[in-house]
Amino acid sequence: MTDPLAKILVADDEPDLRALLQRYLSDQGYTVRTVDGAGPLDVLLQRERFDVLVLDVMMPGEDGLAICRRLRAQGETIPILMLTARGDPVDRIVGLEMGADDYLPKPFNPRELLARIQAMVRRQRVLGAHTGPRQAGGRIVFGAFTLWLDERRLERNDGNDGHGAQDVPLTTGEFALLQALARQPHRPLGRDRLIALAYGPDHTATDRSIDVQVMRLRKLIEADPAQPRHIRTVWGVGYVFVPDGTAPGGGRQP
Template sequence: MRVLIVDDEPELREQIALSLRQQQYTVDTAGDGALALEKVFADPFDLIVLDLMLPEKDGFTVLRELRAEGVKTPVLMLTAKGEVDSRVKGLDLGADDYLHKPFSMAELLARIRALLRRSHEQISPVLTIGNIRLDTNTRIVTLDNQPVSLTPKEFSLLEFLFYNRNRAISRFTMAEHVWGDAFDPFTMSNNIDVHIKNVRKKLNDQGGRIIVTVRGVGYMAKDEQA
C-alpha cells in the first residue's frame, strides 16, 4: 500500500513515515501542497494523509484540485484541535476522515487501516479489461474464460495496472508496489520489462494492445470501454 504524507513539519512528517514503514507501508512525503499535487498526479497512492496548514497551496486547495481532477484516493485530513469549521469544510470538499493534532500514532494507524479497508470494500473484487478477467479474491486470471497461470509477481503487476487502468505507471512505482523495499534500483527497469513481457505472452498481448508501453515512463493497462 502506498501512502503519501503531506505536512510542513519535518519532524512530524518523518515520524509518521517511519511508523508507517514499520507497518510495511510504502511511504512518500511532501512538505507543501504544490509538491503533493505533483506527486499524486505523477503516480497513484492508496491513501493521502493531508495537513491543512501548508505552504504554496493549503490543504483545502490540494483537496479541491484532487477531487476536481477525479482523484478518488482516500484522504485523511489533519486539523488543529477545535477547528470545527475547518473539519466541516474539509469533509464537504471530499476528505474521508479527519484527525486533530496532537494525536497518538496508534490512532492514526487505526484510522488509516479503516480508510484503506473501506476503500477496498467499495472496489469490485473482479477486474475486467477486454477478454481478460482478474479476480483479486481467488487470484485467478482468465483469458476468454480460460485460466491463465501467472506467477505471484506477475499477478501483482497485472492487478496494480488493472486497478489503475488508463493511467501511466512508472517502472519505479510498479517495483515499489510489488517488491517493496526489497527491489534493486539498478536492475529494476529490466526486471519489470521481463515480467511484463511474460505477462503479455501469457495473455496473448504481445502487441501491447492492453498492456501499453508508455515511452519514458513505464506501462498502462488500456481499457477502451472505461
Template sequence: MDLLKPRVLLVDDEAGLRELVQVYLENSGFEVIEAADGLKAEAELKNEAFDLVILDVMMPQLDGLTLCRMIRSSQVDLPILLLTAKGEEADRLLGFEYGADDYVVKPFSPRELTARAKALLRRSVKFQQTNEALLRYPNLLIDNARHWVEWFNQEIILTPKEFSLLILLAKKPLQVYSREQIMSLAWGEDYLAELRIVDVHVKNLREKFNSIAPFNYLQTVWGIGYKFEVPR
C-alpha cells in the same frame, strides 16, 4: 519502490511529526513518501502513483484543503485522510465537501492514524473488488463493479464515500437509515466523525445529480435520517 506495499503520500510541514508517523506506517507495512508542503505534494502526485494521501490542513504555500480539492478533481478514487487542529470543525466539514474521506484531530496517536489509514485502504480495496449486479432505476444506472453512475445518460463522478452512501440506500428502497447506521454500514464500524458529516455527503450527492436534472431519490426522514425512494 515495493509494489506489494501500499504507497502513502504524507504531507505535513512539521518534520518531527512526519518522522514519527513515517516510522509507524512503515512498521505497519506501508511505503511512505514525505512532502513538507502542498506544492511539493502536488509535484509528487503528478509524477508518482499513491494508494493513500495523508494531508495536513494548515500548511504554507498551498494549504491542505485546496490541495484536497485539487486531488479530488483529478483522482476520484484516491483515499484522502486529513490532519486537522482540535476544534476546527469548519475545516473538517469543508474538507469533506472537498472530497476528503476521513480525518484525525491533532494531537493524535500514531496508532490511531495507522488504524484509520488501514481502514481507508480496506474500504478502497474491498470496493474495487466488489462485483455485484447493476442497479437500475428510471434514468439512473449504478454499476458497483466499475464505480460508475449515470443520471439521464450522463456520468456522475462520485467520491468513494459518496458512492458507498448511494449504494447503501439504493440497494433497499424505502429503508430508512439513521446517520449512525449510514456511518457504520456504508463507511465501516471504525469510522468515527460528527454525524453532520453524513449531511454534508448527502448534500454533495444531491448537488451533483441536480446539476443535470432534479434528483428526488434521496429523501430526508426528519428526526431519523435518509432513505432512497423511487419517485412515482
C-alpha cells in the same frame, strides 16, 4: 493486519512530523512517501497511485483545504485523511465539504492515525481500489444515472440515444454511501445504520459527517440539491433512496 502493498502519501510542512510518520507507518508495513507542499504532491500523484493521502490543512502556499478541493474538482478519488491543528468542529465540517474522507486534529496518537488509515485501506480493498479493472456486473438505474456496482463507478447519460454517457467521479466514501442507499430503495435508513452499511460497524463517522457526505452526493446527482428527488431526508430518521423520484405509493413527494 496491514496490507504490505498499501501505499500512503503524507503531505505536511513539518519535517519532524513527516519523519515520524514515515518511520512509524513504514514500521507498520506500509510504503510511505512524504512531501512538504502542493507542488511535489502533484508530481507524485501524477507518477504513482496511492491508497491514502494524509493531508495537513495548515501548510504555506496552497493549504490542505484548497488542495483537497482542487483534487476533487479534477476527478481525483484517492481517500483523503486531513490533519489539522485546529480542533473546531466547523473546520472539520469544512474539510468534509471539500471532499475529505476523514479528519484528525493535532496532536494525535499515532495509533489512532494508524487505525483510521487501516480502515480507509480496508474499505478501498472491499469496494475495489480506484485503480482496479472494470468488470461487468449488476447495476442500479435512477434518473439519468447508472450505478455500476461491480465496476464501482457512476455513469450519467445526458443523451437520448445512449451515446452521451459520462463517468461521474466519486470518492471511495461517496461510492460506499451511494451504494448503501441504492441497495435499500424506498427504505428509510438511520444515520447509524448507514454508517454500518457503507463503512462498517467500526468506522468512526459521525451523524454530521454522513450529512455532509449526503450533501456532496446530492450536488452530484440531483438537478436541484435543495429539492432532492433521489436522496430524500426522512425527518427524525435519516435518509431514503428513491430511484424514480416518486414516493413508494406512486405519488411524488414534496
